[in-house]
Amino acid sequence: MKKNLKLFSFLLAVTIGSSTLIACNSGNSSTSNDDDFTLSAMVKLHTPEVPDKRILDILEEKSGVNLDIEFVPATTYVEKVNTAFASGTFPHSIVLDLDLLTQYKQYIKDGQFWEIGPYLDEFENLSKMREDILENTMVDGKVYMLYEGKPLSRQGIIYRQDWADNLGLEAPTNIDEFYEMLRAFTEDDPDGNGLDDTFGLSDRNELTFGAFKTVASWFHTPNNFGIQDGQILPDFMFPEYMDTLDFFRDIHEKGYMNQDFPVTSKNDQRSLFTSGRAGVYVGSMGDVQSFHPNTVANDSNAVLDVHNQVEGPSGEFTTWSLPGYGNVILFPKSSIENEEELRKVLSFYDFLMTPEGANLVYWGIEGEHYEVIDDNKAEVIDSDLYNKEVFPIQTLEIAEEESSGRYEAHFTFEARAKAEELYADNENYLIDDPTIGLESETFLSQSAVLQRIIEDATYQYIIGDIDKEGFQAAIENWLNRGGQDIIDEFTASYKENN
Numbered sequence: 001m002k003k004n005l006k007l008f009s010f011l012l013a014v015t016i017g018s019s020t021l022i023a024c025n026s027g028n029s030s031t032s033n034d035d036d037f038t039l040s041a042m043v044k045l046h047t048p049e050v051p052d053k054r055i056l057d058i059l060e061e062k063s064g065v066n067l068d069i070e071f072v073p074a075t076t077y078v079e080k081v082n083t084a085f086a087s088g089t090f091p092h093s094i095v096l097d098l099d100l101l102t103q104y105k106q107y108i109k110d111g112q113f114w115e116i117g118p119y120l121d122e123f124e125n126l127s128k129m130r131e132d133i134l135e136n137t138m139v140d141g142k143v144y145m146l147y148e149g150k151p152l153s154r155q156g157i158i159y160r161q162d163w164a165d166n167l168g169l170e171a172p173t174n175i176d177e178f179y180e181m182l183r184a185f186t187e188d189d190p191d192g193n194g195l196d197d198t199f200g201l202s203d204r205n206e207l208t209f210g211a212f213k214t215v216a217s218w219f220h221t222p223n224n225f226g227i228q229d230g231q232i233l234p235d236f237m238f239p240e241y242m243d244t245l246d247f248f249r250d251i252h253e254k255g256y257m258n259q260d261f262p263v264t265s266k267n268d269q270r271s272l273f274t275s276g277r278a279g280v281y282v283g284s285m286g287d288v289q290s291f292h293p294n295t296v297a298n299d300s301n302a303v304l305d306v307h308n309q310v311e312g313p314s315g316e317f318t319t320w321s322l323p324g325y326g327n328v329i330l331f332p333k334s335s336i337e338n339e340e341e342l343r344k345v346l347s348f349y350d351f352l353m354t355p356e357g358a359n360l361v362y363w364g365i366e367g368e369h370y371e372v373i374d375d376n377k378a379e380v381i382d383s384d385l386y387n388k389e390v391f392p393i394q395t396l397e398i399a400e401e402e403s404s405g406r407y408e409a410h411f412t413f414e415a416r417a418k419a420e421e422l423y424a425d426n427e428n429y430l431i432d433d434p435t436i437g438l439e440s441e442t443f444l445s446q447s448a449v450l451q452r453i454i455e456d457a458t459y460q461y462i463i464g465d466i467d468k469e470g471f472q473a474a475i476e477n478w479l480n481r482g483g484q485d486i487i488d489e490f491t492a493s494y495k496e497n498n
Helices: 053-063 074-087 098-103 105-109 117-122 131-136 161-166 175-187 212-218 239-253 266-274 285-298 339-352 355-362 383-389 391-396 414-426 441-462 468-497
Strands: 022-025 038-045 066-073 093-096 146-149 155-160 199-202 225-228 231-234 278-284 304-307 325-330 370-373 377-380
Touching: 038 074, 038 339, 038 391, 053 066, 053 339, 053 355, 066 074, 074 093, 093 098, 098 105, 098 325, 098 441, 105 441, 117 339, 131 146, 155 161, 155 175, 155 212, 155 285, 155 414, 161 304, 175 199, 175 212, 175 239, 175 278, 199 266, 212 239, 212 278, 231 468, 239 441, 239 468, 266 278, 266 285, 278 285, 285 304, 285 414, 304 414, 339 355, 355 391, 383 391, 441 468
Parallel strands: 038 066, 038 093, 199 278
Antiparallel strands: 022 066, 093 325, 146 325, 155 278, 155 304, 225 231, 370 377
16 A cells, blocks of 8 residues: 655745734634534645635535634744644644655554544545545555645646747757757847846756756656665665756756755746746746746747656656645544544535535636636636635645546646646656555654755755765765665565565
8 A cells, every 4th residue: 555655855944934823713604514513724825815705604605614724824834733743732624745744644653643534435525536546645554634636747847938949949858958958048048138148947945846856757766766676775876866966967067057046945936937037947837827927027029838758868758756646634633522523524525525615615706716618617717816815725625626526727828738738648657656655664753854964965966065975975874874774664665565
């Protein structure tokens, strides 16, 4: 069974100002459960302001459940979750991302959260969740969490097609052509203004969802861990990882990417692209939708396109895979006292998996936020209203559109529609993480600290602060401080399961 997932991320120390955590308590809805049950939940907020109560009031009325939802700013969400675990003070449901799930998986194994698997068949809609994705969430072969569905791979390239056209370049089909695009966008005046004011790649301070992991997968680097001679080894012990390091070291040294990428935020990375400084972004291809307005505002001649297949040294294309979900929802026993109360909580999430519930939290109100196209697709009709009232509550969505039956998105922007097609194409070339479903106690307890050793060494190598010997020293440090135990434990688990 698949249970473990580790996505590597680079965590920067930042000073976080005080934030106000705002709860939305809408206990005065016209319809409620017989005993006036109120469900409390904590979710991540990705917008500056909490959403208007209007849609939440409708959600209460339709679901028959009163809601007390705490919207926690994304910048302070990890801190809030850590506090909740330290104090044992939880709402009825709590959302964890993949890194937090790894960090706190031992709490699940210790029995502090409800096992919900035996209850799912009682609910018409929850029982429709994809079995393969649920299997990926399992801990000790049991289902403890609902999942927020994600495509297995959205990774690829967003690039300035007008710049490429100006220089006679096509979308890169292999790593050499990708390198040439970065060089040309830096050295050959792609915008034609006669100034040395552009460069190739805009990257940020994340190894996973920045450019590094995707480019590494083009080099056929394993996804977090790989199998060699019957052993489970971390990706950075494979030669393909070093090939990727050398590639990034070269483009960094030659100025084909932003020099300060280890301290560049996602917003700043996006700005480098949309402002016309950089011509290539490696990440989720769907971001082209949000990139387009600002890019065109800065340059009316700008044309954006997306691309996925970049062949590696073997002449084949490969890309790394997610486990089919992003966030998960857990149900603490400390706040849900008994099975009766658990069923009430699950009934709310069952409603969220109806077409009506899923469309409400994802699209909003028909005729105000969106309109229906061709019976099964929806299109936003008021972006400002949608971003204010709907987008903040999309974190409530669970599963995926194929399970819930919500409307698919209709994209008028050609590059965004193309991105959807390339998501599906990526699924033919995935590199899976072989440790999903395997056990390592040391990984659960020490992986965050140990991975920081490798993350730091990766950045240091790319910017030229250490050489290959220095990177190998970091690997030895990782092994001596518990990494060898991770290898041994995962390998033993692998042999038991194969």
